[in-house]
Amino acid sequence: MIVPRRWAAAATAAILVSVVLSHPGSGTAAPAPAAPPRVALADDETALVRVQLRDQAQLDQLVARGADLANRPRSADGRILADLVLTGVQLAELTAQGATPVQVVQRAGDGERHFAESLRAAQARTAAGLRAPAAGQRTASAAAVDTLQFLQAYWWTSNGQTFVQTQVATTATDDPDVEITVSWRAADGATGSFPLFRFEDSGEYQYHYAQPVPVPSRPVQVTATSSLGGVSRPVTPAVWPNATPPPLPEGYQKDFIDAYFTPTDIQARIKRLARQYRDLVDVIDLPNKTQGYRRTAAAYLGDPAAAAVVVESVRFGDQGMNGVQVRTVDPGRANRPLTATYRDRVLTVSLATDGAGKVTSSTDQVAAVINARFANRFQAFVEQGSAGLPMPVVAPVRLDDGLQGTEVSTKPWTVQALRIGVHRDGSRIGVLAYSQEHAREWATPLVTLEFAERMLANSRTDPATRELLEQTEIFVIPMVNPDGANYSFHDFDFQRKNLVNHCTGVSRDPANRDSWGVDLNRNYTVGSHFDGYVGASSNCLSGSYAGTGELSEAESRNVVALAREHDNIRFAMNVHSYGGYFMWPPGAYKADGRVTLPRPSIDESKLFLDSARRIVGAIAQERGTVTWPSQTGPVADVLYSAAGNSADELYYELGIFAWDFEVGNDRWNPATGQWEGVGFQPPFDEAHGESQEYAGGLVEMVRVARDYAAAQEG
Ligand SMILES: [Zn+2]
Numbered sequence: 038m039i040v041p042r043r044w045a046a047a048a049t050a051a052i053l054v055s056v057v058l059s060h061p062g063s064g065t066a067a068p069a070p071a072a073p074p075r076v077a078l079a080d081d082e083t084a085l086v087r088v089q090l091r092d093q094a095q096l097d098q099l100v101a102r103g104a105d106l107a108n109r110p111r112s113a114d115g116r117i118l119a120d121l122v123l124t125g126v127q128l129a130e131l132t133a134q135g136a137t138p139v140q141v142v143q144r145a146g147d148g149e150r151h152f153a154e155s156l157r158a159a160q161a162r163t164a165a166g167l168r169a170p171a172a173g174q175r176t177a178s179a180a181a182v183d184t185l186q187f188l189q190a191y192w193w194t195s196n197g198q199t200f201v202q203t204q205v206a207t208t209a210t211d212d213p214d215v216e217i218t219v220s221w222r223a224a225d226g227a228t229g230s231f232p233l234f235r236f237e238d239s240g241e242y243q244y245h246y247a248q249p250v251p252v253p254s255r256p257v258q259v260t261a262t263s264s265l266g267g268v269s270r271p272v273t274p275a276v277w278p279n280a281t282p283p284p285l286p287e288g289y290q291k292d293f294i295d296a297y298f299t300p301t302d303i304q305a306r307i308k309r310l311a312r313q314y315r316d317l318v319d320v321i322d323l324p325n326k327t328q329g330y331r332r333t334a335a336a337y338l339g340d341p342a343a344a345a346v347v348v349e350s351v352r353f354g355d356q357g358m359n360g361v362q363v364r365t366v367d368p369g370r371a372n373r374p375l376t377a378t379y380r381d382r383v384l385t386v387s388l389a390t391d392g393a394g395k396v397t398s399s400t401d402q403v404a405a406v407i408n409a410r411f412a413n414r415f416q417a418f419v420e421q422g423s424a425g426l427p428m429p430v431v432a433p434v435r436l437d438d439g440l441q442g443t444e445v446s447t448k449p450w451t452v453q454a455l456r457i458g459v460h461r462d463g464s465r466i467g468v469l470a471y472s473q474e475h476a477r478e479w480a481t482p483l484v485t486l487e488f489a490e491r492m493l494a495n496s497r498t499d500p501a502t503r504e505l506l507e508q509t510e511i512f513v514i515p516m517v518n519p520d521g522a523n524y525s526f527h528d529f530d531f532q533r534k535n536l537v538n539h540c541t542g543v544s545r546d547p548a549n550r551d552s553w554g555v556d557l558n559r560n561y562t563v564g565s566h567f568d569g570y571v572g573a574s575s576n577c578l579s580g581s582y583a584g585t586g587e588l589s590e591a592e593s594r595n596v597v598a599l600a601r602e603h604d605n606i607r608f609a610m611n612v613h614s615y616g617g618y619f620m621w622p623p624g625a626y627k628a629d630g631r632v633t634l635p636r637p638s639i640d641e642s643k644l645f646l647d648s649a650r651r652i653v654g655a656i657a658q659e660r661g662t663v664t665w666p667s668q669t670g671p672v673a674d675v676l677y678s679a680a681g682n683s684a685d686e687l688y689y690e691l692g693i694f695a696w697d698f699e700v701g702n703d704r705w706n707p708a709t710g711q712w713e714g715v716g717f718q719p720p721f722d723e724a725h726g727e728s729q730e731y732a733g734g735l736v737e738m739v740r741v742a743r744d745y746a747a748a749q750e751g
Contacts, residue, residue, distance in 0.1 A: 076138035078125035083531060083551070085143040085716055086128060090117040091135030093237060120616075120714055122531045122580065140714060148479065148530035148718030152297045155721030159295040183209040183267035185217065188244055189666050191277035192256050196661040198705065200249035201274055204667060205233055205261045210242040216264040217245045221274075225254040233261070239571070239631040239678070246667055248712055251705070277666050280654035282737050286499050293490040294483045294728045297721060299526050300450070300519040303482055307453050307515065314493045317506060319456040323514070324598050325591035326449035328537050330523040334358040334436035335547050337420065338365065338386075338403070344426035346404045347546055348384070348417045354438025355447040362433040365403065367396050375402055377410045384415065388428060396430065403428045421543050439550055442527030450519040452595050455489050458510035465507075466746040467606035468739050469693070471514035471596060474557045474683065476521030476532045477717045478614040480700055483728035485515045485612055488735040505736075508743045510605060517592050518557055530718060535592055539585050540577040552578040555590050558611070558682045561597070562587040563689045564625035564634045565681035571628045572678035583681055596683055600691055608742045609687050609695040610735060614727070615715050616676075617702025619653055619664050621645045622688040622695065624672035625680045633673045634685060644694065646670075648741045652696075655737035659730035662702050672697060698734065700727045 078084055090096050096117055120142060123131070128138060188204040201221055209215050213235060220230040229252065233245035261269040298306065311320045334354035339345030350358035363384045375389040375398050386406065388398040400419045407417040458465060470488060472481035492511060495502035516522055520536040534554030538545065559566060559573035559581050566573035566583035573583040588594050600606055623634035637645060646669075653664045668675050672684070676699070687695035701719070703712040715723055 076128075076141050078128050078141070080125040080129075082125050083122065083145045083529075084141050085120060085122050085531065086138050087118055087120050087140040087142055087714055088128075088131060089137040089139050090119055090131075093117060095131075095134060095136060122533075142714045143530070143716035143718060145530050147716075148477070148525070151718050151720050151724075152479075152526065155296040155724070158721060162295060181209075181265070183207045183212075183215065183263050183265040185261045185263055185267045185269035187259070187261065187269060187272045189246075190259050190272045190274040191666045192252070192274045193277045193657075193663045194255075195657070195663045195705070198707065199252050199254055199256075200663075200705075201252050201256045201259065202247070202249040202277075202666055203233065203259055203261070203274070204244045204246040205269065206244045207263055207265075207267060209263070209265055209267075212265070214264070215245075217261055218263075219247070219259050219261050221252060221256045222258045223252055223254045223256050227253045238674075239626065239628055241631045243674070248667075249665055249705075251707075251710075277663065278650040278653040278657070278669075280650040282651065282655040282658055282733070282740070283501070286501065289499060290494040291487070291491050291729065291732070293494070294487050294725055297479050297718075297724065298482055298486070300516055300522045301445070303486070303516045303519075304453070306486055307455060310455060310490060310493060314457075314496075317457055317459065317493055317496060319461055321454040321456055321512075321599065323452045323454060323595035325594045326451055327518075327520045327535070327591050329353075329447050329449040330440065330442060330445045330520050330536065331355055331447045332438040332440055332536065332538070332550075334361065334438045335545075336363055336434040336436045337547070338363050338417075338431050338434060339400070339420070339423070339429050341420050341423075341548075344400055344423045344429060345420040346400050346407075346417050346423070346428070347420055348407060348415055348436065349545060350436055351412075351414055351416060353447070354436070354440070359435075359437055361436045363431075363436065364433040365398075365428060365431045367430050370394060375406050377406045379411055379414065383433065384411070386428075388430065396427070398428045400424065400426050400428050418542055418545065420546065439547060440524075440528060442523055445523050445527060452514065452517065452519060452592065454599055455513040455515075456510065457489060457492055457506065457513065459503075459507045461510060463510070463603060463605045465510045465605065466608075466742050467510045467512060467603055468742045469512040469514075469600060469606050469609040469687075470612060470735050470738075471517055471609070471683075472612035473516045473518055473522055474592070474596075474611065475613060476518050476525040476534070477530060478612075479522075479525070479718050480614050480724040480727045481612045482515040483724060484698075484700055484731040484735070485513050487728045487732035489513045489515075491732055491736060492739070505739050505743060508746065509739055510603075511739060512599060512603065512606060514596065514599065517596060521554060533580055534582065535590055537590060538577075539582075539589075544577055549578055552580075554582070555584040556581045557590055557592045558613075559583040559680060560588060560590050560593040561681045561683050561686035563681070563685040564623070567681075569627055570625040570634075570678065570680035572625060573680040581679075587681065593683065597686060597690075600687055600693060604691075606691075606693055607745065608738060609684070609693045610738055611682075611684050611695065611697045612731070613697060613699050614717055615701030616668070616699040617662070617664050618668045618676055618697070618699035619649050620668075620670065620672040620675055620684075620697045620699075621649070622671060622685050624682045624685045624697075625678045626673050633671075634689065636671075637688075641694075644745075645696075648694075648738070649696070651741060652734045652737045656730045656734040659733050660726055662726075662730050664702060668699075696738075698731055700731045 190203045192201045217233040236243045260271045331353040335349040337345045365386045371394040373390045377386045388396045400423045404417040472485045525532040529551045538553040564570040626633040684695035687693040701715045
């Protein structure tokens with residue numbers, strides 16, 4: 038394999054953006070924030086940044102343009118926060134439009150470092166304030182008193198700190214200036230209050246809410262008051278999630294994850310589990326091979342900053358096209374026509390000359406002659422800004438696929454599923470867990486592999502686990518998107534999509550190499566972009582590009598194929614990161630009127646919520662992480678509309694109770710009084726913690742399935 042090179046990077050001129058955190062709102066228990074951090078990105082540096090947006094319109098604009106929204110835009114404390122993957126240039130643009138960066142969650146390169154650290158640690162083990170909103174213009178005239186109702190009031194204790202979280206609805210739904218304050222009284226007699234903030238989605242009022250607020254002890258009463266004079270009835274907050282899984286038996290085995298896993302590591306782990314637990318595991322090769330970790334080879338013929346033609350191979354770089362050379366030559370004689378020849382892996386374009394022997398070919402003509410003569414081997418297009426310019430004489434340049442992972446197999450990948458159970462014949466209720474649809478979500482296969490191995494290892498020592506494997510069948514796809522994952526490990530940390538490049542024309546400029554691919558979790562058939570639902574893009578460079586059509590991608594077809602083939606599967610969990618969510622259908626709506634996919638029935642909604650509480654309880658058992666009640670619910674309500682996602686596919690097409698995790702909950706920082714995002718590739722300790730707690734959640738999902746099956750029979 039030839040030595041790949043990085044495509045030319047733009048010059049770096051660092052921009053610095055200061056961040057000013059305002060003081061927490063009065064009445065919150067948060068201490069004063071620490072010195073404001075500085076958020077600084079070089080122009081061409083890519084990072085994951087938590088940004089406070091100017092207003093809802095700015096957010097809508099970002100969504101419409103297909104921005105790479107890593108996390109839910111939250112109106113957490115009155116501010117609209119969004120976690121965005123962007124370059125320094127893009128951040129400067131947003132800042133100029135009124136946005137403010139508040140946290141660099143992860144920089145490009147952090148993932149690589151955290152991966153290396155995780156390997157070192159594994160080797161070592163083997164050897165040994167919240168801001169209040171701008172005061173609204175209060176209506177001076179006598180406005181009608183509104184009625185307030187608590188939709189949610191919950192409390193919990195996490196790592197010694199008690200929190201309260203509430204949602205309140207006002208009947209004054211159309212008044213954007215209503216201010217709602219919640220007063221609380223705690224068991225120890227302490228009192229306090231905090232403001233709620235209006236939450237609108239797609240132009241529709243939803244409710245007022247706030248992030249969880251720390252309180253000194255269990256809150257025994259909350260009351261809401263509004264600036265219009267409304268007062269709610271006092272309510273006693275309920276404990277959340279109020280479900281505790283059975284205690285782990287003595288000797289329960291866990292912690293099978295000692296580092297981040299590349300696709301090759303995952304393949305090896307699957308193989309090892311199958312060998313070690315022959316009596317309990319089958320490996321299923323899913324039917325659609327991926328493209329493989331491959332790209333076409335390309336080069337700039339000329340200087341992209343001046344005049345250039347992009348020449349690209351039709352075949353992939355590893356299919357003999359890396360290293361092929363392209364050049365233009367001056368024929369050195371008068372009145373020569375423009376010609377192109379290909380010999381000995383060199384494409385030579387001989388430029389046309391006039392009567393005086395002067396070269397006369399333009400960039401467009403050069404691209405055209407290559408396309409006309411060698412359409413089966415090359416495609417050429419004029420670099421943006423180079424149209425109609427004189428074509429320079431260019432010394433040979435080498436085509437290259439630009440891929441950095443020299444040790445990675447380029448073969449189309451066979452995605453695999455583990456099938457686990459005592460009876461692997463479809464006679465028991467089936468549970469499916471699948472992860473890493475999004476390549477950069479490195480913690481997610483750690484969750485599903487830890488889960489699989491817990492079930493297998495403990496089946497030999499723990500009768501309760503053995504019993505679960507008697508009564509259920511478990512399917513696990515640890516890595517839906519291996520090609521994208523390889524790219525995320527070796528080329529670009531923030532790769533979300535697969536590696537299939539559906540772009541045409543100038544979008545194929547190699548400068549866009551980190552933006553190609555299909556968002557697999559927008560490529561399914563229910564409530565899709567193609568059906569007019571919100572939250573996916575037709576732009577091939579968008580982070581949420583839906584593909585050329587429903588199920589255009591091998592990876593998404595694999596998930597559907599497995600679920601269709603095994604119709605005993607009734608429960609599924611689609612594991613993503615990050616943010617700490619627990620969600621179910623509907624996952625999409627149409628913008629006009631915010632019409633969601635059909636709501637589950639009352640009975641099914643109850644099943645979704647009751648089961649979620651059990652699973653959230655199991656997650657909390659590991660290290661005290663409590664998924665917020667405000668982030669537990671239908672996708673379209675608690676996160677965003679995600680047109681064509683896989684959980685909707687499984688639920689509406691196949692009748693599977695289909696959930697989504699976003700592992701990696703925000704961590705409470707008592708020093709700053711802020712909830713902080715963890716990102717896609719946190720330091721390994723955090724990823725390890727996520728794998729442990731969410732594997733516990735998946736085990737509880739198996740118990741939920743067992744209980745559901747028993748109730749059906751009963
Ligand atoms: Zn994801």
